Amino acid sequence: MVAQQTLNNSTEDKNPVIEINNLHKTFGADNHVLKGINLTLNKGEDLVVLGKSGTGKSITIKCIVGLIKGDEGEIKVLGQDIMNLNTKELNKIRVKVGFLFQSAALYDSMSVRENLDFTLRRHNADISEEEITSEIEEVLESVGLAEAIDKMPSELSGGMRKRIGLARTLILKPEIILYDEPTTGLDTVTSKEISELILSIQKERKTSSIIITHDMACAKLTADRILILKEGVVYTEGTYEELEKSEDEWVRSFFI
Amino acid sequence: MTSAIKNYFNDVGVLSLFIARFFKELFIPRYEFKEFLKQCYKIGYKSIPLVAITGFIMGLVLTLQSRPTLVSFGAESWLPGMVALSLIREIAPVITALICAGKIASGIGAELGSMKVTEQIDAMEVAAINPFKYLVVTRVLATTLMVPLLVVLADVIGVFGGYMGVNIHGDMSLYLYITKVFDILTFSDLLPATIKTFFFGFFIGIIGCYKGFNANSGTESVGVAANSAVVTASLSIFIIDMLAVQLTDLLF
Ligand SMILES: Nc1ncnc2c1ncn2[C@@H]1O[C@H](COP(=O)(O)OP(=O)(O)O)[C@@H](O)[C@H]1O
């Protein structure tokens, strides 16, 4: 039993879906934002990233999907070195990595149905109309917003927009999901609902996630492991319980 | 001052790359045919009232303004032909294109600019959807095809406006008026004038898209994108017109 446990642990350790080594990024001449980020996301894990505004959390996950190109270092996603891929190869990885923007970034000119349809259709050339409809209904069901199917994004509340944004990434059945401040700007009740949704998605779909947040309730609920960024480097990491009791006052200040 | 010049050349360089990318992506499937039709409707059909009204007024006013001079030379019978000639060769294409720069280039600049600022373009990118193909190729094709059609519409309505202008002072049948127009108008008037409108349309579309696609973050940059799309597109229309007229002068 003990032996099996250690075996499980060691295989899990060797199963990272994202590995970042010594990632650097400078904007303009002297805005050195990322100063050597090291980060590993293991399969099936929910990794929460904390850090003050402007420390480069969003930039880090944008580098993972190739939206921003890092200057130096290595990023491996699902075994592929994404800093050296061409667009076609990169797109194959991008389909497997869902990205939920802080603003949800729904396509304003399209209804909820069209937002999902647009994404789905472009990755399944020979899918039938019935399949499209049933996939859309199913994914909306799973984010709890089946009734919003014919609404326009402008008619949705902040929490609903996040859910639809999530549905839009889920419809491609990603293995990894990156959440950029999923609960920022939402009221406490809605924040809790979104956090629970994140957790349930990870349970049901066996996805691995990186969750950037300032919302400690969300972190407590979802995190298997927490990473704290400070001035462009990883300052410390640990479980919620470990970091809560940290000796370091600055680290503890996140948990008040 | 030197940095302004540097910026200008930088801008021209990046725009050239943008144009090159357009031609590269134009021929690679998947073709976004539905979006293209939607843009044709939005760009072409929705501009008809504006272009029709300005076309009519151009024809009418041009006739009224030219008439006294021709009358004093005793050449009043040239009026229909002369008005048609200036309309079709120069005034209708340029004025219509400028109106389209104001309406369409700014619309595209603002639309794509706000999509850029609200990360919708990035959202397509991370979903492995090519935003250039979906947004830029469709719009540029639509303006390239629709602006010439709108110019033809302005030509026809402008000539009809000229007919109304002639009849304010005299009495001429529509049949006679049109005969007089075609007496003077030749194929070599129509062809170069039509060819240049495709270039007008292309640059209206590509500049609108370029400005929107490259908008900086921050909401104020949407306004900047729309505004500079109009200014740059209008200027490019005059430059293309100048080149086209000189070339026509050499060839025809
Ligand atoms: N597109 C950009 N161009 C220039 N600088 C940028 C850009 N995006 C972000 N930055 C800089 O990077 C810093 C970190 O940004 P970000 O990763 O968004 O912070 P956060 O940790 O709050 O998500 C910002 O303070 C900003 O100075």
Ligand SMILES: [Mg+2]
């Ligand atoms: Mg951020």
